[in-house]
Amino acid sequence: MQNQPLLQLNNISKSFGGLHVLQDVNLSVPQGEIFGLIGPNGAGKTTVLNLITGLLRASGGSITFAGEDIGKIAPHKITERGIARTFQNIRVFKEMTLLENVVVGMHDHMDYGFAGMLFNLGGYRKCEAQARERALELLSWVRLDHKAQMLADSLSYGEQRKLELARALATKPKLLLLDEPVAGMNPSEKTELMTEILNIKQRGFSIFMIEHDMRFVMGLCDRIAVLNFGRIIAEGTPEQIKNNQEVIEAYLGKEEAA
Structure with a gap:
């Protein structure tokens, strides 16, 4: 069934x-x-x-x-x-690290407000820390966590595909x-x-x-x-x-x- x-x-x-x-x-x-x-x-x-x-x-x-x-x-x-989507043509940010690529996918779900970001308030710092922790977890799901601090441009074609998958998952x-x-x-x-x-x-x-x-x-x-x-x-x-x-x-x- x-x-x-x-x-x-x-x-x-x-x-x-x-x-x-x-x-x-x-x-x-x-x-x-x-x-x-x-x-x-x-x-x-x-x-x-x-x-x-x-x-x-x-x-x-x-x-x-x-x-x-x-x-x-x-x-x-x-x-x-x-609903999240990956595309046939790879759309990762090649000049950002893998970790940063995945964190970008989370920003719509982060609740700290513009003022918190502008003045680096505690709520903003906490959200960012949680986002980085979650991003590292998602990278581990596609076995790329050991490259989290590397630039996306350094990845092979197949690894960039997997990074795109992790970034899509970041949108929950x-x-x-x-x-x-x-x-x-x-x-x-x-x-x-x-x-x-x-x-x-x-x-x-x-x-x-x-x-x-x-x-x-x-x-x-x-x-x-x-x-x-x-x-x-x-x-x-x-x-x-x-x-x-x-x-x-x-x-x-x-x-x-x-």
């Missing part, structure tokens, strides 16, 4: 002028699971993420998160509700959205990140990802939906998706699915 849905997309459509990018998309992301959305290039996967995070508005349908309709809420308000999300998390990674980096994501799930986080690497998705997700030409053509467990003939023809290819 699936857990209670955390995120639901109900009959979502999105058009740009006369181009229909998404049509009647229905998705349900359960609490505490890893949900994958796959599909060919141009299928509309990134558009789905942009709708969930408020960067785009749906042309029709509704998006519900933790029981609340978030379809017309501003992006920063959606972050406050508990209920749902973590991953936009092609292993794009550009080598096989060993992919294996490491798979371990980190599984560990995050085991800490109680729910995860929604889009990804092209089928081996990665199949080995990680509890459930997978397949998007093709803006429509969901299949949803199920990795095994069900792997053996779905329509999916094989649309995306996987018979050789890869074998």
Whole structure:
């Protein structure tokens, strides 16, 4: 039996002028699971993420998160509700330390006021100390705490991906959205990140990802939906998706699915 849905997309459509990018998309992301959305290039996967995070508005349908309709809420308000996102293109602050990168992600949740920051009052110092302690803990989750004082620019590509993951977790999300998390990674980096994501799930986080690497998705997700030409053509467990003939023809290819 699936857990209670955390995120639901109900009959979502999105058009740009006369181009229909998404049509009647229905998705349900359960609490505490890893949900994958796959599909060919141009299928509309990134558009789905942009709708969930408020960067785009749906042309029709509704998006519900933790029981609340978030379809017309501003992006920063959606972050406050508990949705965090990583991007396909790495967006870490390379001239800051790893610790500073993660602390930046916490500032919206720090309660010390402008005066406290301006005059370096006790409440500000306490909040900053707690933030640094939490940031170090999050870095340990992705096994980067030993590099906390190093500049982000000194990290390998795979390590920068993991830093971005820690920074997203700093916003205290209920749902973590991953936009092609292993794009550009080598096989060993992919294996490491798979371990980190599984560990995050085991800490109680729910995860929604889009990804092209089928081996990665199949080995990680509890459930997978397949998007093709803006429509969901299949949803199920990795095994069900792997053996779905329509999916094989649309995306996987018979050789890869074998």
